[in-house]
Amino acid sequence: MSKSDYKMTIGIECHVQLNTKTKLFSAVDNDAVDKEPNSCVSPIDYALPGMLPVLNKAAVEKAIRAGIAMNCKINLVSRFDRKHYYYPDLPKGYQISQMYQPIIGAGEVLLPDGSTVKIEHAHLEEDAGKLTHYDNYSLVDLNRAGTPLIEIVSMPDIHSAAQARAYCEELHRLMMYAEVTNGDLYQGNMRFDVNISCSKTDKLGTRAEIKNLNSFRSVEHAIEYEFERQTKLLDKGEKVVQETRGWSDATGKTTTQRSKEEAQDYRYMPEPDVPPIVLEQSYIDKIEANMPMMPDEYRSRFGVLNLDNSEREAILNYPILAKRLNEVCDKGGVQLAPRVAHWFSGILLAEENLDKDFALATAAELTELSEMVEKKELSSTGAKAVLMEMYDKKNTQKTPHQLAKEMNLLQENDEDALGAIIDEVLTAPECAKAADDVRSGEMKAIGFLVGQVMKKSKGKANPATVNELIKKKLS
Numbered sequence: 013m014s015k016s017d018y019k020m021t022i023g024i025e026c027h028v029q030l031n032t033k034t035k036l037f038s039a040v041d042n043d044a045v046d047k048e049p050n051s052c053v054s055p056i057d058y059a060l061p062g063m064l065p066v067l068n069k070a071a072v073e074k075a076i077r078a079g080i081a082m083n084c085k086i087n088l089v090s091r092f093d094r095k096h097y098y099y100p101d102l103p104k105g106y107q108i109s110q111m112y113q114p115i116i117g118a119g120e121v122l123l124p125d126g127s128t129v130k131i132e133h134a135h136l137e138e139d140a141g142k143l144t145h146y147d148n149y150s151l152v153d154l155n156r157a158g159t160p161l162i163e164i165v166s167m168p169d170i171h172s173a174a175q176a177r178a179y180c181e182e183l184h185r186l187m188m189y190a191e192v193t194n195g196d197l198y199q200g201n202m203r204f205d206v207n208i209s210c211s212k213t214d215k216l217g218t219r220a221e222i223k224n225l226n227s228f229r230s231v232e233h234a235i236e237y238e239f240e241r242q243t244k245l246l247d248k249g250e251k252v253v254q255e256t257r258g259w260s261d262a263t264g265k266t267t268t269q270r271s272k273e274e275a276q277d278y279r280y281m282p283e284p285d286v287p288p289i290v291l292e293q294s295y296i297d298k299i300e301a302n303m304p305m306m307p308d309e310y311r312s313r314f315g316v317l318n319l320d321n322s323e324r325e326a327i328l329n330y331p332i333l334a335k336r337l338n339e340v341c342d343k344g345g346v347q348l349a350p351r352v353a354h355w356f357s358g359i360l361l362a363e364e365n366l367d368k369d370f371a372l373a374t375a376a377e378l379t380e381l382s383e384m385v386e387k388k389e390l391s392s393t394g395a396k397a398v399l400m401e402m403y404d405k406k407n408t409q410k411t412p413h414q415l416a417k418e419m420n421l422l423q424e425n426d427e428d429a430l431g432a433i434i435d436e437v438l439t440a441p442e443c444a445k446a447a448d449d450v451r452s453g454e455m456k457a458i459g460f461l462v463g464q465v466m467k468k469s470k471g472k473a474n475p476a477t478v479n480e481l482i483k484k485k486l487s
Contacts, residue, residue, distance in 0.1 A: 018210045018243050021217075022170035022235060024179065025205040028162045028187050029139065030074045031194050036138045036160035037065030037108065037286070044155035045199055052155040059103035064285050071160040072289060073299060074192040075115050075136050078162055080300050081190035082131050082183075084119025088291045092136075092283035100152050101141035109163075110135035111280045115289060116162070121182055122308060124325060129179045130167040137161050162192075168207070168216065173235040177228050180204055181329075184228075185307045189331050197226050204231050210242040210252070217242070218252040222259050222266055234259040238266050310334045313341065317350045323357040332372055333360070339375035340382075348382040355399055373402045381412040388474045389413075394421035423474040433473065434481055437464045450486045458482055 032042050038056035041047075056063045079086050093111040114135035121129045139159040144151045164183065170176045184202055188195045195201050204225040211217035220242070222234045237259075242252050257266040305313075307328050314324055314337070327333045333356050341349045355378075373381075381398060384390040390398065398415050416422050438447050443464055449457035458479060465478045 018212055018239075018246070019214075020171055020173075020235075020239050021168045021209050021211070022176050023168040023207045023219075024166045024170065024176060024231075025207070026164040026166075026180070026183055027139075027203045027205075028078065028164065028193050029201045030071050030160040030162065030192055031201075032068055032070045032074060032160055034068055034070075035158040036068050036071050036136070038158055039066075040158070042159060044159075047155055049151070049153035049155060053157065057103070057154055057158045059105075065108065067286055067289070068160060071136065072115070074160075075134070075162050076291075076296055076299050077190045077303065078164075078187060078192045079116035079119065079134060080296075080303055081186040081192075081306060082116075082119045082121055082134070082164070084131055084134065085117035086291070086296050087113065087115055087117050088293065088296075089113065089288055090115040090136075091288040092286045093280045094283050095137075096279040096281075097277075099140065099143075100150065101143050101154070101157065103141075103154065103157065107138060107140065108283050108286065109137035113288075116164075121166075121179060121186065123175070123178050123182050124311070124321070125178065127175065129169045129175075132165045132167050134162050134164040137163060173232045173239070176206065176235050177232040180228050180231050182307070185328060185331075189304060189306050191304065197228075200226055202226075206231060206235060206238075208235055208238050208242070210239060210246060217246075218254050220252065220254065220266075221256050223256055223269065225259055227261075230259055230261060233261075233264065234266060237264060241266065305335075305338070307334075310338060313338055314353070316346050317341070317353055319350065319353055319357075323353065326357045326361055327353060330361075336372055336375055336378065340378050343375050344379035344382060348379055348386060351382045351385060351395075352378045355396070359396055359399060360403075373399075377402065377412055384412060384416065388477060389423055390416055390421060391423060391475070394419075394423070397421060420472075423472060423477075431481060431485075433465055433468050434461075434478065434485060437461060437468060438482075438485065440464070447486060450482070 034040055035042050035054075035057065038054040040054045040057065041052045044052045056065055076086050090110060091113045092108050094106040095109045095111065096106040098105050114133045116131075116134035118133065119131040121131060123129065139156050139161050141152055141154040141157040144153065166179070170179060184195060184197075187193045187202065193201050206222045206225060207219045208222070209217035209219040220238060222238060225231050225234055238257070245252055253271075255271050256269045258269045259266050310328060311324065314327075319327075327337060337349060337353055337356065340352045344352075381390075381395055381402075385392060385395045394416065397419060398412055398421065401415050401419065402412065410418075413422075437443050438461070443461060446457040446460045450461065461482050462475055462478050465473050465482075466475065
């Protein structure tokens, strides 16, 4: 039986690390990147006797922002529960989470292709620490313990690896635009757990969960492998075991980790040390009123620029680029903005060292640069050179025109000045044949004449203007 006879059903749980200054229940630095192990830890994180958690209000606000970004219902009352399990990176022996009354209710994520993935709920919880395993021992780093997370649980609405990747990418954009996370997948700011089952009917098959995927590529490839693994088992008459599996980018395979726990295995109970979260609707409304533009709003705005989908989505992956392009649309209109969009997708995003925090030229500077090309003061090649120079910190105070002048890239458009150079070229003996060919309709020869004018002008002549002037003179 072929794989096409089976239906793939996927649900995804995404852990989003909130970018608050301090942890969820302790006043300790929440940014442990490049910090010494166990240096961002408090007695609360160590679970020393008598230490009581205190809820971080900023984490609650960011959870609300995340819920609004996903078109979710925000519950006015939510509460915390204890999820019991013993592991060395969890000193308390339980995790404070929200099992029964999460802060974020049902919603949906609209994907760029128009399909929709429903959100079952999302809840606030604390992260565990990190274990580093060696041959015969493991080390525990509790810097991450107590980091505020929201766990976003999708409905099993996804039916292909490509759609799963598209959902994860859009979820990442939503969280970035809502400004609730730093979004660095490499640092684990967002991690994906994929539940996948296969069946020949509408009844769901036995699911396996692939844990801690930290790239969109891994999500897609892990699902493709797991679908093939499960269908092969079913074709042989064997059963798929409900279990947790890990993914290796190196081998391109999933492997067994442990049997899949159910809710009763965690012995959930109400958290007695953290009171329920009780919200006023006016507080939620105020947060919603101050939300920034989201990806779909930018897509609608950029529709007039006639960008292809891949170019538009590449820009949307970087909120700072989308915001700046939108400002250029406001300042320079649809005539100048498409050129800036092409620069973003074709030049800046091609830079291997580009990250989300790079310094970006202002909308006024980008509009000026695009306008210089429009007015033929600068060639497209020259504009690209100026654009890259604008990102050199020592040039941030110079205008595009000043940079172009310093770089000797300004084009000559004065027809009188160009006419004198053209006359000199057309009367030169070495250009006589080319001039005669153009007069007789052999327009291929005009390229030679344009090249001679460019040479005599030391590259400053505008080729398009030169081309038109030569045609007029030889017509």
